[in-house]
Amino acid sequence: MNKGEPLLEVRGVSKRFGGLQALKDVDFSVAEGSIHAIIGPNGAGKSTFLNVLIGLIEPDQGSVTFAGEPIRGLKPYKIIQRGIARVFQTPQIFPGMSLLQNVAIAAVAKRDGQFNTKVLESLGPRHPIVDEAGDLLARVGLGDYLHAAAEHLSRGDKRRLELAVCLVAHPRLLLLDEPTAGMARHDTNRTIDLLKEISETGMTKVVIEHDMHVVFSLAERITVLAQGQVIATGRPEEIRGNPRVQEAYLGGAHAA
Ligand SMILES: Nc1ncnc2c1ncn2[C@@H]1O[C@H](COP(=O)(O)OP(=O)(O)OP(=O)(O)O)[C@@H](O)[C@H]1O
Ligand SMILES: [Mg+2]
Incomplete structure (x- = not known):
């Protein structure tokens, strides 16, 4: 892996479940050592996307590169051995x-x-x-x-x-799917502190989260998915004021 290259690089990932386009042409890139949040309304494709990264779902199209090596199509245990781990929604x-x-x-x-x-x-x-x-x-x-x-x-x-x-x-990359779901505020704050603490060790993290307090406390970059597509990626302050993001949440069935 060359210096300055992202640790994780996803290009053009699409996944269809029957008539439903769960992911469409998703590009996503994570710098080593950073915390990157993925947000979006219910059913946006966030968990599906993490399943693609960890090898549980094979995308129809696109590439996934980790530490400079293609990992699409590898079995989950092989991906875990390469240094990716995942905390599931359940x-x-x-x-x-x-x-x-x-x-x-x-x-x-x-x-x-x-x-x-x-x-x-x-x-x-x-x-x-x-x-x-x-x-x-x-x-x-x-x-x-x-x-x-x-x-x-x-x-x-x-x-x-x-x-x-x-x-x-x-792991070199830790994927977390709603790590604070079902927690009281006190436990949520403890989890935020813990995730910050482990980022001091240089571990890269991708976190899906509905709780905006968690997102804005932790994330250095945020990617917004809506109906399977990336509608915005940027620093928290850029995402907060982005009209497309506000529209996606207001237009979605359940705002986060
Ligand atoms: N194995 C599957 N077979 C068919 N449809 C699926 C499958 N997995 C997910 N879906 C559908 O794909 C869409 C995206 O689901 P996904 O679980 O990725 O959303 P999400 O963004 O994680 O939502 P939430 O915030 O509610 O967890 C949903 O419409 C869901 O019903
Ligand atoms: Mg989910």
Whole structure:
């Protein structure tokens, strides 16, 4: 990758679901080390776009380049191994396992390229993977519940657990789909602080968010999607006053 080149570069991505054009000719580019928000009304195509980036959805057209290499068409686990991780809109965790096990198994999966609960059983309590899992859980504010079953967590805490699950893979690019959805204001503010803190380590982030307080607290650049198309990209102050953006929200069924 040459210096100054974006970490992630998407060109002309389109995706159709039957009669619905979910993404149309999307261009998107993220500088290394930055926080880039994607906003837009419900159904704009935001989650679909993240699914394309992580390899869960194959686009009909377009290219996706990460760290100078094409990644379109790679399987999700290959993309994860290249250094992209994703926090889903609905938390994806193992409900019957403890918090510590959830994070440790993600570290093992990244190391071995597959999920394997048997390997987990063989890790002793002092294993570096288990240590790191405990440290990360403390960082996201779950240090008091290491041995609790994940299913008993509140929705907001499940999101924090999922964040720890992603961070243990040390991604170069972290994709977050509505990381503060379902959280009370206090927890939202803690999540904002945490995301700022992890950006100090140079990790690049793309965050989909409906909460404008979160968007304007975090994002250095914002891309606005409406009906599958990019209608604006720019700095927060440029987006705030953009009449096309205001129109998209007012014209949408549910303004964010
Ligand atoms: N697998 C699928 N099959 C068919 N249609 C789909 C599929 N996934 C998404 N869609 C449709 O594509 C459009 C974009 O959906 P998407 O979930 O990407 O929107 P979004 O911007 O994330 O919305 P929200 O803000 O509500 O999460 C919607 O109309 C949705 O119903
Ligand atoms: Mg969505």
